Amino acid sequence: MTEQVLQPVAEVRPKTQFRIAELYRKSQGLLLNLLALFLGLGFWTLVTRAGVVGLPGPVGVAERFVELASSGQLFVDIGSSLSRVLTGFLLGVSVAVPIGFLMGWYKTARSLIEPYVQFFRMVPPLAVIPLAIVTMGIDETPKIFVIFLAAFLSSVVATYQGVISVDKTLVSAARVLGAGDARIFLSVIVPASVPFILVGFRIGLGASWATVVAAELIAAQSGLGFRMQQAQLYYELDTIFVSLITIGFLGLVMDRLVQAAEQRLTTWQERV
Amino acid sequence: MSTKIQFKNVSRHFGEGADRFVALQNLDLDIEDGEFVTVVGPSGCGKSTAMNIAAGLLDTSSGEALVDGEEVNGPGPERGMIFQQYALFPWLSVRKNVEFGLKIQGLPKEERKKISDRYLELVGLTDFADALPKTLSGGMKQRCAIARAYAVNPKILLMDEPFGALDALTRVNMQDQLLDTWSRERRTIMFITHDVDEAVYMANRVIVMASRPGRLKEIIPVNLPYPRTEDIRLSPEFAEIRNRVWHAVYHQ
Ligand SMILES: Nc1ncnc2c1ncn2[C@@H]1O[C@H](COP(=O)(O)OP(=O)(O)OP(=O)(O)O)[C@@H](O)[C@H]1O
Ligand SMILES: [Mg+2]
Numbered sequence: 001m002t003e004q005v006l007q008p009v010a011e012v013r014p015k016t017q018f019r020i021a022e023l024y025r026k027s028q029g030l031l032l033n034l035l036a037l038f039l040g041l042g043f044w045t046l047v048t049r050a051g052v053v054g055l056p057g058p059v060g061v062a063e064r065f066v067e068l069a070s071s072g073q074l075f076v077d078i079g080s081s082l083s084r085v086l087t088g089f090l091l092g093v094s095v096a097v098p099i100g101f102l103m104g105w106y107k108t109a110r111s112l113i114e115p116y117v118q119f120f121r122m123v124p125p126l127a128v129i130p131l132a133i134v135t136m137g138i139d140e141t142p143k144i145f146v147i148f149l150a151a152f153l154s155s156v157v158a159t160y161q162g163v164i165s166v167d168k169t170l171v172s173a174a175r176v177l178g179a180g181d182a183r184i185f186l187s188v189i190v191p192a193s194v195p196f197i198l199v200g201f202r203i204g205l206g207a208s209w210a211t212v213v214a215a216e217l218i219a220a221q222s223g224l225g226f227r228m229q230q231a232q233l234y235y236e237l238d239t240i241f242v243s244l245i246t247i248g249f250l251g252l253v254m255d256r257l258v259q260a261a262e263q264r265l266t267t268w269q270e271r272v
Numbered sequence: 273m274s275t276k277i278q279f280k281n282v283s284r285h286f287g288e289g290a291d292r293f294v295a296l297q298n299l300d301l302d303i304e305d306g307e308f309v310t311v312v313g314p315s316g317c318g319k320s321t322a323m324n325i326a327a328g329l330l331d332t333s334s335g336e337a338l339v340d341g342e343e344v345n346g347p348g349p350e351r352g353m354i355f356q357q358y359a360l361f362p363w364l365s366v367r368k369n370v371e372f373g374l375k376i377q378g379l380p381k382e383e384r385k386k387i388s389d390r391y392l393e394l395v396g397l398t399d400f401a402d403a404l405p406k407t408l409s410g411g412m413k414q415r416c417a418i419a420r421a422y423a424v425n426p427k428i429l430l431m432d433e434p435f436g437a438l439d440a441l442t443r444v445n446m447q448d449q450l451l452d453t454w455s456r457e458r459r460t461i462m463f464i465t466h467d468v469d470e471a472v473y474m475a476n477r478v479i480v481m482a483s484r485p486g487r488l489k490e491i492i493p494v495n496l497p498y499p500r501t502e503d504i505r506l507s508p509e510f511a512e513i514r515n516r517v518w519h520a521v522y523h524q
Contacts, residue, residue, distance in 0.1 A: 177373035
């Protein structure tokens with residue numbers, strides 16, 4: 001009992017020292033990041049001021065950003081793009097994970113499904129848009145369908161890879177301890193493939209985001225892609241810039257969220 | 273004494289055609305109930321293959337393996353195994369690893385904790401109960417795997433170089449503890465090692481195998497009394513048996 005009370009006290013010193021050193025390293029990295037950002041903005045200003053290219057400068061874009069944000073337009077666009085991505089992505093992964101497990105677990109299922117997955121992986125989801133519009137109409141369905149496809153294809157392969165790369169000795173160890181097939185699946189196969197699945201989610205979300213924007217460029221009445229397409233018609237370069245920056249920023253945020261989830265869920269992994 | 277594990281003319285090969293490789297050829301071996309046999313032999317002579325067959329993790333190509341007179345058909349809870357590569361579940365804490373088999377048996381939480389406490393104590397991992405395997409040293413991983421196998425209390429223990437990654441002192445401790453529990457509870461133990469000293473120190477009989485193809489070379493009985501002590505380890509009788517085993521292994 002006393003030992004347990006004493007232990008944390010003994011650990012305090014090295015831990016705080018470590019924290020400070022880490023904080024220093026992190027803040028140094030952050031400072032450099034900020035520096036890079038300012039240098040980039042400076043460069044952008046210089047190039048546009050000098051009139052080298054006919055692009056809007058950071059100030060003009062910032063003004064346009066405030067305009068679009070205060071009119072609420074920007075948030076409506078973000079809202080419709082995001083809701084498409086999330087709907088398509090969630091549908092995609094919720095079909096992909098069970099099918100990936102099925103493919104990894106049953107050889108028959110693998111042989112039946114794999115040719116299709118491998119084939120469709122080679123077709124960019126966007127290439128399906130014309131077909132989707134013709135067969136599904138011009139409302140939300142074709143857009144959500146192509147995002148579904150993008151998310152599904154990357155996650156199904158990742159899940160299936162995860163299942164087949166589970167260490168066989170872990171399965172043996174579980175069987176020797178009395179585990180049946182169901183238990184092995186739930187207590188060994190599923191946790192062991194989580195890292196793979198999350199990598200698939202990350203790639204899938206990136207692909208979905210890329211796909212939604214492109215799909216909106218082609219066929220939509222709202223969304224960030226649609227806004228850019230409209231701006232292109234009226235030569236509103238600053239609106240295009242605002243949309244581009246928003247797209248990049250939101251993509252980054254989503255990627256970081258999945259990455260954070262990945263880190264939390266796979267702390268048990270040995271990292272090199 | 274009745275026969276607990278029986279290999280009846282067991283052969284096992286891997287691959288076909290030009291890749292065909294005979295890992296184990298015509299193994300005939302009876303292991304008696306309550307016996308402690310150790311298996312030694314050069315790397316690749318089929319020791320793990322034979323043990324996996326007894327565990328029910330590997331099929332025979334011909335011949336049959338029997339446990340309690342019945343043909344082995346998959347693993348069973350009466351046969352515990354410690355793997356050469358630890359095989360800990362990396363996403364489970366040390367304690368949860370030890371409790372894995374108990375959970376499958378449906379034991380309630382308090383009871384599982386009581387048992388895992390006991391075996392964690394035995395292998396000296398009490399302070400690491402909540403640690404993840406990746407934070408353990410090789411020897412600690414191995415001790416965790418030992419605790420996990422002991423916890424389900426199997427009648428037969430199949431141990432594939434269980435003490436291979438331990439330092440000399442821990443190793444001697446674990447040997448004595450294993451012999452101690454074995455002499456009290458009389459499980460049947462098949463124990464693979466590459467350490468001739470360890471093989472002689474632990475065993476009723478030492479099984480010496482030869483490679484290419486993997487086969488039984490010689491069975492050397494160890495007629496030394498239990499409990500085995502430091503004195504026995506240093507006795508001329510021990511030295512003589514060890515020489516015999518050494519000779520059988522290294523002058524093939
Ligand atoms: N799944 C497998 N596929 C192909 N060959 C295998 C397989 N398992 C084992 N072998 C081969 O069978 C032979 C015997 O292997 P085994 O693991 O039984 O050796 P071992 O005596 O345990 O060796 P070590 O002391 O190195 O652990 C080896 O040559 C190995 O390459
Ligand atoms: Mg081996």
